[in-house]
Amino acid sequence: MWVLRGLRNGVVTTRWPAKPDPYADEWRGPATVLDGGRGTAGERGTAGERGTADRLDQLCPTGAIDQREDGGVTLDQGKCICCGRCVTARPELFGWARGPASGALTRGGLVVPEIAETDEDLAQMRASLRGRTRALGRSVHLRHVDAGSDGSEEWELQALLNPVYDVHRLGVFFTASPRHADVLIVTGAGTRGMAEPLRLTYQGMPDPKIVIAAGTDAVSGGLLADSYATRGGIGEILPVDVWVPGSPPSPFSLLHALLLGLGRLPDRQSAEVTP
Amino acid sequence: MTPVTAATLGAVLAQQVAGGSRFAGLFGTAEPRGVLISAHLADSGTVRTMNVLLPAPGDNYPSVTVRVGAAFWYERELQDAFGLVPVGHPRPEPLILPLPNGAGWHPRPGEQVDAPGVAADPDPRALPRHVTGPGLFTIPHGPVRSGVLESIEYLVETPGEDIPHLNMRVFYKHRGIEKRFEQMPAADGVLLAERVEGTASVAHALAYCHALERLAGCEVPLPARLVRMLHAELERVAGYLDVTARLADAAGLAVATARFSWHKERVLRLVSRLCGSRFGRGIVLPGGIGGLPLAGSAEVLAETARLEKAIGADSAALMGTSSFLDRLRGTGPLRPERARAHGALGPIGRASGFADDSRFTRPYDAYPAVEPAQLSGHADGDALARLRVRMDELGQSFGLIRRAASELGQVAGQPLRADCEPAEGRAVGWAESPHGEVLYDVRLAGGRIVRCRPRSASFHNLVLMHEVFAGDILTDFPFIEASFGLCVAGVAL
Incomplete structure (x- = not known):
């Protein structure tokens, strides 16, 4: 009876990344800076009249927005908790990054507009990562550790197993034992209580291995960064290979980050920007 | 006195x-x-x-x-x-x-x-390990467990198969949230409240905002009250479907697991279609809401009708699968007198005959106008009763979603937010999350938070896990944990 029930709705699984998926492409990722962050200095004159909330550095609850010396603006998506305050307050300056391609191979790669990283550095990093992941081939095992998440990141990771995302079609499986794991996906800001279990899990994994920091909390600590109880992201505990912002990141963003880390996608496909 | x-x-x-x-x-x-x-x-x-x-x-x-x-x-x-x-x-x-x-x-x-x-x-060594009696040993289950789960350690004390005693260690996820609230501007507190329990973001934001609104003495406009109810009920549906999928997974029913996790995905997609976030974040703000649903009432009604039909059919099939019911019946029973004495919250309390649903006993937002549906009431207190309560309430939630969506079509043009900028004072706010009542005790001075104490239903209810292993064995554990359906993030804060 369950067999027939399972056939009832046909194939509901996405073809992404082989084929585009509208839900993936329309996904509202972290905030981004429009027009490369230029041409804002002239408007600063009115900020005083509009109140302190319009001061750019006070706009963001996690301090992701920075005013450069030349008057331009940068936004660290690794700190963005997707609250949309900047987009609401200064729609001419900030918008949403669309699509699943929010993860990056370097922490600095999450800052928009992109800080000039020499292509050479990036190419070198990708080559070294590919060297490590080539051996994994098309049978990859993931181990997840929660280092102080709010619980929603776990839901989005579990979603990868539902029939819509179905990571098994990509040769990716979740495993219980760190001994069988190739990829460690960590959620949460890095509570001090989880530092030791996290480190032990990492040590228990055989080489080669890669680490994915999943979610803004794991990348930077988000709203909880650096207190007596948590650290500012799991990068302070482990060497991270892929950084995925999002509060929480969508299942497609997690899928993108995974394929990015495995060298099965180009780095940081330029995300379409909409106001 | x-x-x-x-x-x-x-x-x-x-x-x-x-x-x-x-x-x-x-x-x-x-x-x-x-x-x-x-x-x-x-x-x-x-x-x-x-x-x-x-x-x-x-x-x-x-x-x-x-x-x-x-x-x-x-x-x-x-x-x-x-x-x-x-x-x-x-x-x-x-x-x-x-x-x-x-x-x-x-x-x-x-x-x-x-x-x-x-x-x-x-330092885990600051905690004693209680093992009493000959032949008993301890199985540490966690904090890193098999599957994609939140970090918690269950120390199972067992002579081999029974579970006479269970210890829970929740400190791994202590995030220092209460201290983090301090000195935040009152308007920012809602961002942190949404992240106390990510799977109950709407309920936490509601409880926090209710406290501020009580302080400011402001009246939330009708469209905002309806949108709040819409999102709170969608959150409940997603949470209940998650529990159902986890129970089916524990029983090894692959198709049922896939079906219910697909339904849950559809609910999260509907939520993101309405507000851009799959967890309803950014919708609830002090005094009202951040914006009307991005999809029209007709679309919401059509999708919920499709969902309700599909979920109803799969639920009927699941509740007719005897290999599944056998695992739940009599498993992890919480005695009604214990539920009442403890004040067990949410579906756990209701499955043991203790019904205190803050939507109806202390109604807020759009709920005062709602008559609670007459649910059949399952008071056996076991994992099966907890699932049955949730399944009955799914129908009630769909009714409330329909009601909110259709009434929203008739209130176009009204304001979405009232002024709500309290500066001083202390107030309590509450809301019913999928896990049960969420309570916020908020104190402000100079427009900033001096003290904010969230109390999740998970914190209040998880301790009851100590009491439900009456003759249950190790293989019952996943069913009992899934039937509690709590969020660890809200326990140690």
């Missing part, structure tokens, strides 16, 4: 609980004069607060747990946070922050002192 003192607090609370009030929480606040202990009692229509000041440098008081068992974890939390010793507490061990002996430091929420450079590294 004579004023309550630390010496009489336990007796007074016990008397109130015997008189029909529900013990809803015991929180502390560090003040210059000492530590203010606040006990909350939920009644029909309101939540009452009793305050007792423990003058500095007093560090002990007679335990409340001796008379009101539900305070068991609350007092241990007070001890970790403030260093207060509950004299006579049956088991005064650290709960959320086990520090090495002699650390002598406590976060003391409420005290406006930042302790720069303080890093509280928990």
Whole structure:
């Protein structure tokens, strides 16, 4: 009876990344800076009249927005908790990054507009990562550790197993034992209580291995960064290979980050920007 | 009535609980004069607060747990946070922050002192391991467990198959949330509230905003109340579907797991279609909402109708699968008298005959206009009853979603937010999450948060896991945990 029930709705699984998926492409990722962050200095004159909330550095609850010396603006998506305050307050300056391609191979790669990283550095990093992941081939095992998440990141990771995302079609499986794991996906800001279990899990994994920091909390600590109880992201505990912002990141963003880390996608496909 | 003192607090609370009030929480606040202990009692229509000041440098008081068992974890939390010793507490061990002996430091929420450079590294050795009786051994289950789960450690004490005793260690996820709230502008607090329990973001934001709205004395406009109900019920549907999928997974029913996790995905997609976030974040703001749904009423009604039909058919099939029901029937029973004495919240309480649903007993937003549906009521108290309660409530939630969506079509053009910028004072707010009642005790000064104590239903209910292993064995564990359906993030805060 369950067999027939399972056939009832046909194939509901996405073809992404082989084929585009509208839900993936329309996904509202972290905030981004429009027009490369230029041409804002002239408007600063009115900020005083509009109140302190319009001061750019006070706009963001996690301090992701920075005013450069030349008057331009940068936004660290690794700190963005997707609250949309900047987009609401200064729609001419900030918008949403669309699509699943929010993860990056370097922490600095999450800052928009992109800080000039020499292509050479990036190419070198990708080559070294590919060297490590080539051996994994098309049978990859993931181990997840929660280092102080709010619980929603776990839901989005579990979603990868539902029939819509179905990571098994990509040769990716979740495993219980760190001994069988190739990829460690960590959620949460890095509570001090989880530092030791996290480190032990990492040590228990055989080489080669890669680490994915999943979610803004794991990348930077988000709203909880650096207190007596948590650290500012799991990068302070482990060497991270892929950084995925999002509060929480969508299942497609997690899928993108995974394929990015495995060298099965180009780095940081330029995300379409909409106001 | 004579004023309550630390010496009489336990007796007074016990008397109130015997008189029909529900013990809803015991929180502390560090003040210059000492530590203010606040006990909350939920009644029909309101939540009452009793305050007792423990003058500095007093560090002990007679335990409340001796008379009101539900305070068991609350007092241990007070001890970790403030260093207060509950004299006579049956088991005064650290709960959320086990520090090495002699650390002598406590976060003391409420005290406006930042302790720069303080890093509280928990030390599991500060916790004793209780193993009693010959032939017993301990299975540490966690904090890193198989599957994609939140971090918690269950220490299962067993002679081999039975589970006579269970210890829970929740401190791994202590995130210092209460201290983080301090000094935040009141309007920013909602961002953190949404992240106390990510799978109940709407309910936490609601409870926090209700406290602010009570302080400001503002009236939330009707469209905002309807949108709040819409999102709160969608969150409940997603949460209940998650529990159902986890139970099916525990029973090894692959198709049922896939079906219910697909339904859950569709609900999360509908939520993101309405507001851009799959968890309804950014919708609830003090005084109202951030915006109307991005999809029209007709679209919401059509998709919920499709969902309800599909879920109904799959639920009927699941509840007719005897290999599944056999695993749930009689598993992890919570006796009705225990549920009542503890004030068990949410579906756990309702499955043991203790129904205190804050949507209807202390209604807020659009709920005062709603007549609670007549649910059949399952009071067996086992995992099966907990699932049946959720399945019945799914139908009720779909009804509320339909109602909110169709009424929203008729209130176009009305404002979405009232002015809500309270500066001073203290108030309590509540909302019913998928796990049960969420309670916020908020105190402001100068427009900033001085103290904010969220109390999740998960914190209040998880302790009941101690009591439900009546003859259950190791393989029943996943069913019992899934049927509780709680969020660990909300436990150790």
